[in-house]
Amino acid sequence: MKIDSTMAAIVTGGASGLGLASVKALREAGVKVAIFDLNPESGEAAAAETGAIFCQCDVLSDESVDAAFAKAREANGQERALICCAGGGNAIPTARRDKKTGEINIFPSDQFEWVLKLNTVGTFRCITRAAAGMMTLEPVDGERGVCINTASAAATEGQMGQAAYSAAKAAIVGMTLTIARDLSREGIRINTIQPGIFNTPAMSRATPEMLEALGGMVPFPKRLGDASEYASMALEMIRNGYINGETVRLDGAIRMQPR
Template sequence: MQISGTAAVVTGGASGLGEATARALAAAGAKVAIFDMNTEKGEAVAAEIGGVFCKVDVRSDEAVDAGFAKARAAHGQERILVNCAGTGNAVKTASRDKKTGEIRHFPLDAFEAIIQINLIGTFRCIAKSSAGMLALDSLEDGARGAIVNTASVAAEDGQMGQAAYSASKGGVVGMTLPVARDLCGEGIRVNTILPGIFNTPLMNGMPENVKDALAASVPFPKRLGDPAEYASLALEMIRNNYFNGEDVRLDGSIRMGMR
């Protein structure tokens, strides 16, 4: 699919993997709308790339509907959707306090919050965007649109404390093929990237020695991933009309350990 001149929406586009993808799409000539909760950063990035910012909470039908309405008013119906909005936490399923002996379990509202954002939020944007794409005329090969989702290597080798995060990202992986099959008759492709350890704002609060240790754990190249490398793969998934229904790890061949 040609990117230049095409309308695109990037969720979580104000920072990290989403920001890199929004910038790469704009550099390739796309008309980009950024969905994010961070108004200050989102508006700044949108201004730099000549795009539009939409304050969107992917947990809300109303907010997502309003975001798509604003994006489409500015750029027309999107043919490209990249889902990067997401979050995580680290809580054991059940644990014992080493000092007091108190036994705790994972608060279910905290578990549900991760599922709502990472999994249901992703599907909400897919469903609403693809419904809009159905109204478009088809292009080469009958193509109407391309969707790229963000999972994580934790979908396949989650660590201790990642039950909610791994479940949410495993759900994104699990729905990739059936959603691609749902939409294939309409010329809409769906793929998912499973990033490894990337140098995103999530890493900014970590001590340098911790970041160095994480980088050293990557087999090759021994460094954290660059968000531009994620963006590069996302754009290839969009451009290549034969890329469909795939879940692709982007991780320097790392396989996460127990901890």
């Protein structure tokens, strides 16, 4: 699919990190972009920086997502590309014994459910709305639109404490081919990027020494990924009409250790 000024796109989690890098890459190509993000302050700042529009959006809510899609389409027209970067996680062991007291604590079920709802259900919620809108468009070169999801190395090599995050991201990987098959007759493609360790605001609490150690875990190149490299992959998945139903690792060949 050609990426140019005739295209409208939506990026969830677009106010920072991988999402913001994707917004910038799309805008550089002339695309009309709507940033979906929960944080109005960072969302408005990202919109001002990039020339995109900001639509406050909570991917946990049908009503919020529907309102954000309506605002984006009123401003930019029906989107042909969706990049889903909204998500998050926690770090809680499945069951843990306190070393001092011996007390045994378990992973709270509501916290497990929240991570799945934020990542998996939130992603799926946005895909359904985007797909329904894309189905109203006439095909261009045989296709109506493209959706890009974000998984994680944790989908296949979750570290200790990442049970919920691993499950949520593995579900995104697992549903990719099925959704591609569901939407194939409508000329809509869907792919997933499975990033490793990237230098994003989520890493801001790490010390320089920790960041260096994390980069050293990557076989080659021995560094953290740059958000622009994620954006480059996302745009290639939009451009290349034969990439469909795929999950592509973007991780410098790293395989995560237990901790």
